[in-house]
Amino acid sequence: MTEERLPVRKVKVTALCELCHGRKAVMKRPKNLQKLCKECFYNVFETEIHNTITDAELFKPGDVVAIGASGGKDSTVLASVLKTLNERYNYQLKLVLLSIDEGIKGYRDDSLATVKRNQAQYEMPLEIVSYKDLYNWSMDEIVACAGMRSSCTYCGVLRRQALDRGAAKLGINHIVTGHNADDVAETVLMNILRGDTARLEKSTTIVTQSTGSPIRRSKPFKYTYQKEIVLYAHYKKLDYFSTECTYAPEAFRGTTRELLKSLEAIRPSCIMDIIYSGEHLTLKPKKKKVTPKYKNQKKVNDEVEVNADGSVSLNKEFKDGNRCEKCGYLSSNKICKACMLLAGLEMNRAKVSIENNASIDGAAKLSKTLEQLSF
Numbered sequence: 001m002t003e004e005r006l007p008v009r010k011v012k013v014t015a016l017c018e019l020c021h022g023r024k025a026v027m028k029r030p031k032n033l034q035k036l037c038k039e040c041f042y043n044v045f046e047t048e049i050h051n052t053i054t055d056a057e058l059f060k061p062g063d064v065v066a067i068g069a070s071g072g073k074d075s076t077v078l079a080s081v082l083k084t085l086n087e088r089y090n091y092q093l094k095l096v097l098l099s100i101d102e103g104i105k106g107y108r109d110d111s112l113a114t115v116k117r118n119q120a121q122y123e124m125p126l127e128i129v130s131y132k133d134l135y136n137w138s139m140d141e142i143v144a145c146a147g148m149r150s151s152c153t154y155c156g157v158l159r160r161q162a163l164d165r166g167a168a169k170l171g172i173n174h175i176v177t178g179h180n181a182d183d184v185a186e187t188v189l190m191n192i193l194r195g196d197t198a199r200l201e202k203s204t205t206i207v208t209q210s211t212g213s214p215i216r217r218s219k220p221f222k223y224t225y226q227k228e229i230v231l232y233a234h235y236k237k238l239d240y241f242s243t244e245c246t247y248a249p250e251a252f253r254g255t256t257r258e259l260l261k262s263l264e265a266i267r268p269s270c271i272m273d274i275i276y277s278g279e280h281l282t283l284k285p286k287k288k289k290v291t292p293k294y295k296n297q298k299k300v301n302d303e304v305e306v307n308a309d310g311s312v313s314l315n316k317e318f319k320d321g322n323r324c325e326k327c328g329y330l331s332s333n334k335i336c337k338a339c340m341l342l343a344g345l346e347m348n349r350a351k352v353s354i355e356n357n358a359s360i361d362g363a364a365k366l367s368k369t370l371e372q373l374s375f
């Protein structure tokens with residue numbers, strides 16, 4: 001996520017807070033340009049998140065909830081606000097920090113140091129799960145093998161499963177993430193621009209769950225502006241890590257983000273308006289699948305269906321609770337997405353190793369390597 005300058009609009013020193021009418025206003029609230037003092041800002045910011053949580057009935061007393069903690073501003077503010085609300089409204093939650101170490105030198109190692117400090121500051125247990133341990137690949141190795149272009153695709157799929165596995169290891173079935181209103185609006189816009197109606201339908205859902213997984217994910221910041229998260233972290237002096245990921249952000253998302261920022265500058269409410277539009281979109285019912293013309297004509301390849309993302313689904317008898325044939329983790333597909341990507345990487349690594357060996361020792365070494373290959 002692009003790090004931005006502190007989004008405080010200048011307010012005349014004499015202006016009073018429009019909520020308490022007693023204290024001096026120190027900012028114009030990014031969401032609606034209301035002039036507020038610090039205390040009233042904290043209050044509306046936290047109360048809106050509390051309302052999101054209660055309206056969507058995200059938690060129930062006694063829940064153990066894992067906070068996806070990257071050390072960045074969103075998840076750090078999320079940990080801080082959830083701790084505050086849990087105490088203020090007696091949610092009776094047990095909060096745990098769950099971090100994924102993707103293995104990105106100079107980035108994730110530093111941000112994990114922040115999460116470790118947060119662990120002490122917020123008095124929450126911390127679990128760290130690494131790509132290297134789970135998949136035997138770090139992101140640095142993946143990029144060295146597959147290049148920068150698709151790094152976000154690999155990282156997204158692997159992180160999703162890593163978070164699920166980390167939560168499962170702790171016996172937790174609810175993960176909250178710091179995805180905010182800007183992220184949600186950006187996703188709606190991106191799916192409209194791509195004509196991706198299947199994803200568009202789901203892009204504003206506050207609670208999601210992968211097929212086959214018992215673990216729910218939710219976004220308590222669904223209606224929280226990124227600029228307000230930055231302001232809150234700044235005024236509260238929260239300890240967070242603010243460096244960009246070493247690898248390039250997904251190009252199309254980056255462009256959509258810029259578009260959204262330009263729109264927000266002209267009309268701050270457009271972030272909420274896009275989310276509202278996404279929530280109220282009604283899509284045409286999907287066309288029914290074409291069935292074979294003749295009763296006795298058997299569908300070719302009845303057992304297996306290849307999905308748009310390259311993964312393979314079994315026929316309808318393959319139900320939730322099934323496991324990936326390669327890694328054994330829960331998956332509604334025969335081979336889970338992570339294993340599909342990793343298999344592609346292994347093939348690439350083998351290819352690179354063949355090419356390297358060929359240049360050193362020539363054809364004899366190449367045929368020897370080929371004999372050893374098994375996919």
Ligand SMILES: Nc1ncnc2c1ncn2[C@@H]1O[C@H](COP(=O)(O)OP(=O)(O)OP(=O)(O)O)[C@@H](O)[C@H]1O
Nearest residue numbers: 001068069070072073074075098099100177178179
């Ligand atoms: N390495 C990680 N470990 C645990 N959770 C993560 C990790 N990376 C991302 N997340 C979760 O996913 C959310 C969105 O991640 P994204 O990569 O979009 O970063 P971001 O918007 O900059 O968030 P943050 O400021 O929290 O880093 C984060 O707020 C966090 O809850």
